Amino acid sequence: MSANDLTLVHVTDTHLLAGGALLHGRIDTWARTAEALEAAARFSPDAVVVTGDIADRGAQVHAGAAKLFEHAARELRCPVIVVPGNHDPAGSVGATFNRKRIASGPNPADTVHMNGGLRIIGLDTHGFRESAGRLSRPQLHWLRAVLAIPAPRGTVLALHHPPIDSVLPALAGRGLTRPEELAAVLAGSDVKGILCGHYHLPTFGSLGSIPVWIGPAVSYNHNLLAPDGQVHDLDTSWFSVIKVGAGQLSATPVQGPRPAAVMSREVAVPARQPALL
Template identity: 50%
Template sequence: MDDGLHLVHLSDTHLTAGGRLLPAGIDPWAKLALALSAAGEYSPDAVLITGDIADRGDAIHADAAKILAEAQFRLGCPIITIPGNHDPSGSIDARFNTTRISTGPHPANTVHEINGLRVIGLDSAGFQQAQGELDAAQLQWLRQLLTGPAPQGTLVLLHHPPLESFSPVLAGRGLRNAQELNSVITGSDVRAVLCGHYHQLGASQLAGTPIFMAPSTAFNMNPLSPTQIVEQPDAWFSALKITADAVLSVPVSSSYAHSPSAAAQAYLSLRPS
């Protein structure tokens, strides 16, 4: 890991069925295609997607899996996906996470190895529930995994941040049992927890463990407004660089891509008609 590992962190794609647009006329499939295209500029070692693949439980997961499989081929790196509260139970199944090295208590609990870095996906989803939770089986599975360190440490992925939102409108929508998670990861080799759900870029810590929240590729909330959805003109994601000494995270707009159209069109050709 001389030059570090380069990761792309996407979240909250909110893909819709039947050509339905999101509020303000947002096309989430086009936003995802732009983000995946821009991700190629980084030559990432992995792409991490932290939930809400679908919007409101829409049955789009088979088509989403095809696009992510194409992206995995084009980018030449693993794509690691966990569910969010908009994804029905079991929808993130064997069609996703095809590079996993093991699976946990639920289909979306997976373990991946990226050049010595261990990535563990957790299912905090709670379909149609704003607040998430990790059940006892997942926590025990995680505890067992962390009894042995990975060469470059561990990243944990979950949808619901294990902390309160900056925005009052999102109060009470994080991970219900954050302290139970903290008791498992404290003293382990976990270098950071990556999550989404709040549709806001953010960073914090859980008793010393860094927490990084990715912006949504679809739309993002104004943290100073109780209701306003602020549409971004570009798809947003986070780019991470992990070195022996640090985990760095920065926001990136899809406009960074030098020539996104060819790859974006390839992804869009796989969207449902």
């Protein structure tokens, strides 16, 4: 990678709650999100990409979240690009988000952004209150038309549901349905990488020859060594730094700030709870 590479900060699965409520009774997700966005300044991002589950269980937080992301955009002097997840009601990521978009698609959160010659396309993978996501045929037709003209420095896709499976059996079948349809649209295109969330677990894979990065969550993350049927490490909050260069893409998870008083705590929560995704 070189000094001319573009830097993206990838934030996902913030699971914000209304009225000062704490996630699982102890996690201040607003504070964790603000801390992640503040820490992003250290990396001088060219854009921040937020890949869904802004809210937890459909909480009415999107007006406040839009203000938070707009404030971050001013402080960081870069666009904040947002797509919804399965905890975000249909239409909740609308006109108050993605103000720097240069084009829109079939859904309000299908957006196109251009930054330093890099094109970032956000896709709404639907699935509110469902585990799996999907892309409609109109979305795929629109995406194919957008990609027909290459961008000067290539394209990165942002979507919530990963087009690859998780190593955790509890997450089986909870990614993007029919990923082969997306792969067919992307074949031969200038897409350099796909950024996703949803799994609360950093994972790298590929869709065809295109790298897929599933970022760790800002809210909390899974522990692969936890006993069956449980989730640990509610005190871990992460974001990612993505470097995009000529023919290259790298992803680095970054652990967010944590209060010293809770660094050694470990809490178990049943993995079957819908809130975990």
